[in-house]
Amino acid sequence: MSSSGQHVLAVVRRQILSGARAPGEKISEVAVAGELAVSRTPARTALAALEAEGLIEKRKGRGYTVRSISQSDVANAIAVKAALESLAAKTLAERGLNAETDAALCRSIAVTQAMLEGDAPVTEHFETYHEANVLFHETIMRACGNDLIAHAFERIAMLPFAALGALSFEATDPRRERMRLTVGHSQHVIILDALRKRDAGRAEAMMREHSHATMNYGELFSRDLGRAE
Amino acid sequence: MSSSGQHVLAVVRRQILSGARAPGEKISEVAVAGELAVSRTPARTALAALEAEGLIEKRKGRGYTVRSISQSDVANAIAVKAALESLAAKTLAERGLNAETDAALCRSIAVTQAMLEGDAPVTEHFETYHEANVLFHETIMRACGNDLIAHAFERIAMLPFAALGALSFEATDPRRERMRLTVGHSQHVIILDALRKRDAGRAEAMMREHSHATMNYGELFSRDLGRAE
DNA sequence: AGACCCAATTATGGATACAAAATAAACCCT
DNA sequence: AGGGTTTATTTTGTATCCATAATTGGGTCT
Structure with a gap:
């Protein structure tokens, strides 16, 4: 797209994900155009893209509104993520x-392995872990040979995942956090083993479990919010 | 929504799906704007939406091109469809x-049941069957309580599905066509039974089988054709 | 006093004009 | 003759203007 349009898209998306724009808040083309000192044209494309991403909703004649995320939205997103x-x-x-895929997965696992074998609090290396985690999942997504899976995944509302990410940062207990990352790491190892042995059923089941594990921690942290699934 | 923009979107989409625009063909904003006698603005929004749908691809500096569908694209689409x-x-x-969902599913099944119990060639009522089929699947999608599933589904490239639809119309053998529809109908009945008994595992497995069945017939037909490219 | 209607403000969709970037081709220089 | 550079054309991104639709608020009529 465009430099300005992409800029508006990135800024407004970050505003929404960071909570600077509260759920239910009204957003209009003229408003964002005025705030970011651009024309209405890039603002329009950005809002259209944001709506496609599911972060905002369109009202018939009264602008857009920031979509509010409910507990069930998070569960729904996890379910779709697990399926894909x-x-x-x-x-x-x-x-x-193939060789490259195997190497990439190994690299990701090596990073998390080294981190968990160390004595340093895992929270310090959270960014590194996150990177390795993303590498693992994106490698599988990209190498699986079905572009439509990634296509569908990218088109899903990322709002619930952002909520989950925010939740992860609220980890207070370092020991529990280490446990969480250890379990995730072990599942990565198992998945890689299943992939190498071409055990499709095992790889599928373990990946589904792994995706759902994220939700379990989510409800663990947000216990006060009630039930999920 | 917009009158003109939606119009352009619908027209160009139909052109692509009908084959009026060949795969690999160049599409530019000015071209469609000129052909449909509209400004570049609605043409741009339509092409952006079409790209999101996966029907066209964007080249960095040389317009859009109609995406070509391969055999594996169809298989990929079916796999994602089955998963969702x-x-x-x-x-x-x-x-x-709930009551409405049950009633809608019953209505869909009643239509196909009546059609298959009759002696008339099923090909005559193909449109009716297709309607009932769409009703069945859309009802489940809409009533499942997870909007993100439908959201992801709608964002998937519909090109492979269009290819499948065209394939279905080329059914030559009426008896085989009746068999095909009978199997599909029976799977609908089984799925409804599983849903009523709240047997999630059975409903999931049968729906997956049902979705894959479409692909099996696709392979069956394309074997004769050989030109699925 | 309540309800309905009309008007005004606001927001969006569309069109045209303008500018910048990229690609392809042609021309010039070595 | 070949390569590099420049130019021109194609394409895209942005801004402003205009028209239309809708909602809200105020006024009027019953």
Whole structure:
């Protein structure tokens, strides 16, 4: 797209995800155009893209509103994520790993392994862990041979995932955080083993479990908010 | 929504799906704007939406091109469709059916049941069957309580599905066509039974099988054609 | 006093004009 | 003759203007 349009898109998206724009808040083209000192044209494209991403909703004649995320939205997002990622793992297991994919997954696992073997509080290296985690999941998504999976995944509302990310940062207990990362790491190891052995069923099941694990921690932290699923 | 923009979107989409615009063909804003006698603004929004739908691809500096569908694209689309629809069926089974949903599913099944019990060639009522089929699947999608599933589904490239639809119309053998529809109908009945009994695992498995069945017939037909490219 | 209607403000969709970037081609220089 | 540079054309991104639709608020009529 454009330099200005992409800029507006990035800024408003960050505003929404950071909570600077509260859920239910009204957003109009003229407003964002005025705030960011651009014309209405890039503002329009940005809002259209934001609506496609599911972060904002369109009202018939009264601008856009920031979508509010409910507990069930988070559960729904996790369910879809689990379905798509387990499909990707299954597909990749059926096709088999090539050298680059295997190397990338190994690299990701090596990073988390080294981190967990160290004595330093894992919270200090959270960014590194997050990077390795993203590498693992994106590698499988990209290498599975089904572009539509990633396509569908990218089009899903990322709002619930942002809420989850914010939740992860609220980790207070370092020991529990270490446990959480250890479990995730072990699941990565198991998934890689299943992929190498081309055990599609095992890879699919373990990836589904792994995706759902994220939700379990989510409800663990937001216990006061009530039930999920 | 917009009158002109939506119009352009619908027209160009139909042109692509009908094959009026060949795969690989260049599409530019000015071209469609000129052909449809509209400004570049609605043409741009339409092309952006079309790109989001996956029907066209954007080249950095040389316009858009119609995406070409390969055999594996069809298989990929079916796999994602199966994953999402089986998730929807599972979710709906866990939540349980309400009165309206049950009634809608019953209505869909009643139509196909009546058609298959008659002696008339099923090809004559194909449009009716298709309607009932769409009603069945959309009802489950909408009633499952997870909007993100439908959201992701709608954002998937519909090109492979269009190819499948065209394939279905080329059914030559009436008896085989009747068999195909009978199997599909029976799977609908089984899925409804599983939903009513809140058997999430059975509903999920049967829906996955049902979605994959479409692909099997796709392979069956394309074997004769050989030109699925 | 309540309800309905009309008007005004606001917001969005569309059109045209303008500018910048990129690509392809042609021309010039070595 | 080949390569590099420049130019021109194509394409895209942005701004401003205009028209239309809708909602809200105020006024009037019953």
